[in-house]
Amino acid sequence: MKFGGTSMAGIERIRRVAKIVKQQADAGHEVAVVVSAMAGDTDRLVNFCREASSLYDAAEYDVVVASGEQVTSGLLSIALQSLGAKARSWLGWQMPIRTIEAHSKARIETIDAGALTEAMKSGEIAIIPGFQGISQDGRITTLGRGGSDTSAVAIAAAVKADRCDIYTDVDGVYTTDPRIVTRARKLKTVTFEEMLELASVGAKVLQTRSVGLAMKENVKIQVLSSFTEEGVNYTADDLPGTMIISEDEMEESDMERQLITGIAHDKNESKITLTRVPDKPGAVANIFEPLAEAAINVDMIIQNVGREKGETDVTFTVPTNDLDRTMQVLDEARADIGYNRLISDSNVAKISVVGVGMKSHAGVASTMFKALADRGVNIQAITTSEIKVSVLIEEDYTELALRVLHTAYGLDAEDAA
Amino acid sequence: MKFGGTSMAGIERIRRVAKIVKQQADAGHEVAVVVSAMAGDTDRLVNFCREASSLYDAAEYDVVVASGEQVTSGLLSIALQSLGAKARSWLGWQMPIRTIEAHSKARIETIDAGALTEAMKSGEIAIIPGFQGISQDGRITTLGRGGSDTSAVAIAAAVKADRCDIYTDVDGVYTTDPRIVTRARKLKTVTFEEMLELASVGAKVLQTRSVGLAMKENVKIQVLSSFTEEGVNYTADDLPGTMIISEDEMEESDMERQLITGIAHDKNESKITLTRVPDKPGAVANIFEPLAEAAINVDMIIQNVGREKGETDVTFTVPTNDLDRTMQVLDEARADIGYNRLISDSNVAKISVVGVGMKSHAGVASTMFKALADRGVNIQAITTSEIKVSVLIEEDYTELALRVLHTAYGLDAEDAA
Structure with a gap:
């Protein structure tokens, strides 16, 4: 079980988490719990580091910020003990959880879960x-x-857990953002691949890395809320959240599956166009090599036919956070690339329809294009993967596009307004 | 060097501490620094534990509260690095500092300072x-x-430090409380034994345990302030604070030493009298055994001559915090002890004159009694040790008594008001 920062924000919420955990332990499960710091605490600690020095040492930053989760681990152990459960905290260095040395952005290498598993077997949470x-x-x-x-997925893999329940402030994964589309439905299941595509385009329920790891280690994840009654009391036979599972399991469990699983949107992309780039071998490399060196993540790329012979326009998107840096890098590389004009537009949004079902069905993309065209939404760029079609549109049309597509793919809930 | 919670309260103060530390490192010293949590942070964490459960597990309490010093260690390292110094944090489990298992009240057993000493030799703070x-x-x-x-004294002993500078919010040890006696003088030197007596009777500059350990390990301590200019910039030849040293060193360094080093007061004692206790073997044991079992620390004990034959009145003091519990214990033990009345008085103060000089000089106690009698201060009880004479008086006379005695023993500063 994993509880995020909002679930751990303050003693009253930690008590609630203790009740949820205890309920699962009482049902006869061996339980390991991964906790975040109290909401806001990590920010407080990060700000301390920044104030102490703008160029802080990542190793010492780690010493400072890791304390937030240390506090909540101890407190949840105490809260569980006060409910009569056996519980103890296991700090990263105590198990240990070995990572690579890259401070502040480490990757887990190995987890020695021997002592942990023993403790869990003895009934200790x-x-x-x-x-x-x-x-x-x-x-x-x-x-x-x-x-x-x-961490939660890695621990789940290390202890060979039946399931990894990740508690957040939403009660599952929806067909699209329910704050925008009232007819959005909570999904019972979603595949790892779909979740990766949905997460990477803005449906920020789980960290992308954790989904990738779950896919690699085949760890079943349930996403659910610690703030609803269903999230407190449930059995393995009737899980309240959204299960994230492999495609094989999906095929077994859900024959009536929709073509499209969900629709995601991302307003944090900006579009950049370079006009009249020489249309010759290596020209495109001259654009993207300096961006790669600057660690700027380029997403959609479209090469348009140029107006003049021997010239072409190149358009691509970058995260809006990186826009200023991108413009600077391209400005410096102007001579190498040999473009005419450099144009940016942050008033764009990426809309993606995602679903493993589309692998075996044609027409998914054309349904999208037609539905948008019918409502006058202009498509500025298109990319596709095996299980995703993304289009770039003007940002102001985001909500309209989501509603139109949600209906077009038959995702609307029947009982909602 | 050791910095307390008020010295570490916030990034600005931590920067100031970094400057002080850097100055000593730049002077060519190998430096280890022990830090407290930010003032208030430990209270915050302790309250979390209490809120989580009134009967919290001490092992998990330790996990929670230890995070406060972890944070300040990281932040001071970052602040030092930003001044161009080499620095890194060493957490208790990294050195390691081995203690007994008594969670929340452990005692240091061994410190493996090998790697630490190597790092210090290489110029790393x-x-x-x-x-x-x-x-x-x-x-x-x-x-x-x-x-x-x-911790600071133990580390100083482990790395065989020349000196352990303990920074607090006062700039040294005074002949008496300067908030009460304006003519109080800062002492250049004081012996471990004197410091123990002064600390245990309310001059709360250093934790008593640390002084005891310093005496055992013969670690020279300097008490000084991180808030004064003298505390920032000084050399080993001209130390601004109070040195706490052994009696042998004291004799070498300070031939003109005063008879009395300081005068301490303690308002947190309460007096308890049991009247008409049977004057027979074992009677007194019947009083103090149940108190010892309840872990109540009895201080001054006076057995008065009883008014009736075969009976005696017994008076003693306990910390006022323990008064209610003491009364309860004695009430329950009434049949065993066989006293007539149980009387308590929290309106008392203990005044102690302390000085190694009094070992070789008679008349210290009589000077005290006479000076107090001259001003009408009634003495309710007296205890003495080799280097201390303590009296119990009515609390309202505390300030008067301190001023009178400070003058009587010739401690008044000449240049003060």
């Missing part, structure tokens, strides 16, 4: 601070923001 | 969270409130 481990030379490492999901 | 260690079974332990002074 194991409480583990998320987001942290220990390097080969014995110093605290952290996995980067949101790393607690990854 | 070692930052160590105070107040904590690791048990034999690899769990975090803490030394009890105020334990950081003890």
Whole structure:
């Protein structure tokens, strides 16, 4: 079981978490719990580091910020004990959870879960601070923001858990953002691949890395809420959240599956166009090599036919956070690339329809294009993968597009307004 | 060097501490620094534990509260690095600092300072969270409130330090409380024994345990302030604070030493009298055995001559915090003890004159009694040790008594008002 920062924000909520955990232990399960820091605490600690020095040492940053989860681990253990359960905290260096040395963005290498498994077998609930481990030379490492999901999946794999329940402030994965589309439905199941596509385009329920790890280790994840009554009391036969499972299991469990699983949107992309780039071998490389060196993540790329012979327009998207840096890099590389104009537009949104079902069905993309065209939504760029079609549109049309597509793919809930 | 919670309260103060530490490192010293949590942080964490459960597990309490010093260790390392110094944090489990298993009130057993000493030799400043260690079974332990002074002395002994500078919010040890007696003088030197007597009667500059350990390990302590200019910039030839040293060193260094070193007061004692206790063998044991079992610390004990033959009145003092519990214990033991009346009085104060000089001089006590009698201060009880004379008086006379005695023993500063 994994509980995020909002579930751990304050003693009253930690008590509630203790009740949820105890209920599962009482049902006869061996339980390990991964916890985040109290909501806001990690920010407080990160800000301390920034104030102490703008160029802070990542190793010491790890020492500082790892303390947040240490606190909640101890407190949840105490809260569980006060309910009469056996519980103890296992810090990253105590198990240990070995990571690579990359401080503040480490990756888990190995988990020695021997003592932990023994303790769990004896009926003791194991409480583990998320987001942290220990390097080969014995110093605290952290996995980067949101790393607690990854910790939970890694622990679940290490103890060969039947299931990894990840508690957040939403009660599952929806067909699309329910704040925008009131007819959005909670999904009973979603595949790892779909979740990766949905997560990477803005449906921020789980950290992408954790889903990738779950897929690799084949760890079944349930996403559910610690704030609803269903999230407190449930049995393995009637799980309240959304299960994230492999495609094989999906095929067994859900014959009546929809073509499209969900529709995601991402407003944090910006579009950049370089006009009249020489249309010759190596020209495109001259654009994207300096961006790769600057660690800027380029997403959609479209090469348009140029107006003049021997020239072409190149359009691509980058995260809006990286827009200024991107413009600077391209400005400096102007001579090498040889473009005419450099144009940026942050007033765009990416809409993606995702579903493993589309592998075996044609027409998914054309349904999308037609539905949008019917409502006058202009498509600026298109990319596709095996289980996803994404289009770039003007940001102001985001909500309209989501509603139109949700209906077009037959995803609307029948009982909602 | 050791910095307390007020010195570490916030990034600005931590920067100031970094400057002080850097100055000593730049002077060519190898430096290890022990830090407390930010003032208020330990209280915050302790309250979390109490809220989580009134009967919290001390092992998990240790996990929670130890995080406060972990944070300040990391932050001081970052602040030092930003000044161009080499620095890193060494957590209790990293050195390791081994303690006994008594969670929340552990005692340091051994410190493996090998790697630490190597790092210091290479010019790296070692930052160590105070107040904590690791048990034999690899769990975090803490030394009890105020334990950081003890950590500092233990580390100083382990690395064979020339000196242990303990920074507090006062700039040294005074002949008496300068808030009460304006003519109080800062002492250049004081012996371990004197410091123990002064500390145990209310001059709360250092934790008593740390002084005892310093005496045992012969670690020279300097008490000084991180808030004054003298405390920032000084050399070994001109130390600004009060040195706490052994009696042997004192004799070498200070031939002109005063008879009395300081005068302490303690308002947190209460007086208890049992009247008409049977004057027979074992009667007194019947009083103090149940108190010892209840872990109540009895201080001054006076057995008065009884008014009736075969009976005696017994008076003693306990910390006012323990008064209610003491009364309860004695009430329950009434039949065993066989006293007539049980009387308590919390309106008392203990005044103690302390000085190694009094060992070789008679008349110290009589000077005290006469000076107090001259001003009409009634003495309710007296105890003496080799280097201390304590009297119990009515609490309202505390300030008067301190001023009178400070003058009577010739301690008044010449240049003060």
